[in-house]
Amino acid sequence: MSTALAIGRWPARTRALFPGVMACGVVAAAATFLSEHYGAPVMLFALLLGMAxxxxxxxxxxxxxxxxxxxxxxxxxxxxxxxxxxIAQVAALGWGPVGIVVASVVITITVSMLVAKLLGFQSIFGLLTGGATAICGASAALALSAALPAHPQKERATLFTVIGVSALSTFAMIAYPMICNALGLSPNAAGIFLGGTIHDVAQVVGAGYSLSRETGDVATLVKLMRVAMLLPVIVFAAALTRARGDGGGGERPPLLPWFAVGFALLVLINSTGWVPKSVQSLGSEISRWCLVAAIAGIGMKTQLKDLVTVGFKPVALMLGETIFLAGLVLLLMRFAA
Known part of the structure; x- marks a missing residue:
């Protein structure tokens, strides 16, 4: 009774949001539990439970x-x-890996947008899938989706992208270390390849440290550089939306969304060295929970029948993007060597 009275004193907006936010939080907790015990990507569990x-x-x-x-x-x-x-982490990579990351992200997204157009989709869909593939998997898909205008198919496209990139990232975590061994890559080169190609951070860490500590360290740094590319790509997505007038009939989205500004400010603050490790860990953990809860919410808002009807072309697009990125990074590594 006391809990009910306490909730009754909350502002009307908070009372209206509380049940749904709690539902997403419960699904996020369940997805985290299943991921920790069965090893599958937490985003995938959150999606499936959310759709249920x-x-x-x-x-x-x-x-x-x-x-x-x-x-x-x-x-x-x-x-x-x-x-x-x-910023120090990015600088520590040196110009070679930084150049590989920047070039691979730009080229992959550009090619993805062009191929999506050829396949009959909007180029924005190619930006969404290409950004997820080239930057940081499900997190990038969610970030780009947040920067894009409202559209009847937006949540369906986002959900498909998260499912696809999570599945491909898990496959890459298993297959790519074998490719590194088959090609005889050095620990440093293997780290650049793994960090530059595998979609999600967790899978990069798993693949890198499965080979060696040096490979894992390099792979993680390269992957963080790809995460840093999220900011300019979000700005590009917002600018493209404004230029095309894709505001869904309402107010155009800002050129620099507030969450992109927050991302940049936190990078700068974190680069000062004043942020304690415990605060960094707490912020990273809160971020993970927010993203898992958000994808659970997106799953709840999506009908399973909508995903069944996506057809072969979107699947082929994401698979092609993944293969293209792996080949491109290997090619760029030869030039940067």
């Missing part, structure tokens, strides 16, 4: 909070990713 609870997103007490989590909590999680990166 799709009935909560209809008219009812949870609808408003689920929508809030899928939008605003997502943006908070993206901003907090800045606590994972420092």
């Amino acid at each position: 609870m799709n009935f909560l997103s209809g008219e009812g007490a949870c609808a408003a909070g689920i929508g809030f989590t899928a939008r605003e909590v997502l943006r908070i999680g993206v901003a907090l990713l800045g606590l994972r990166i420092t």
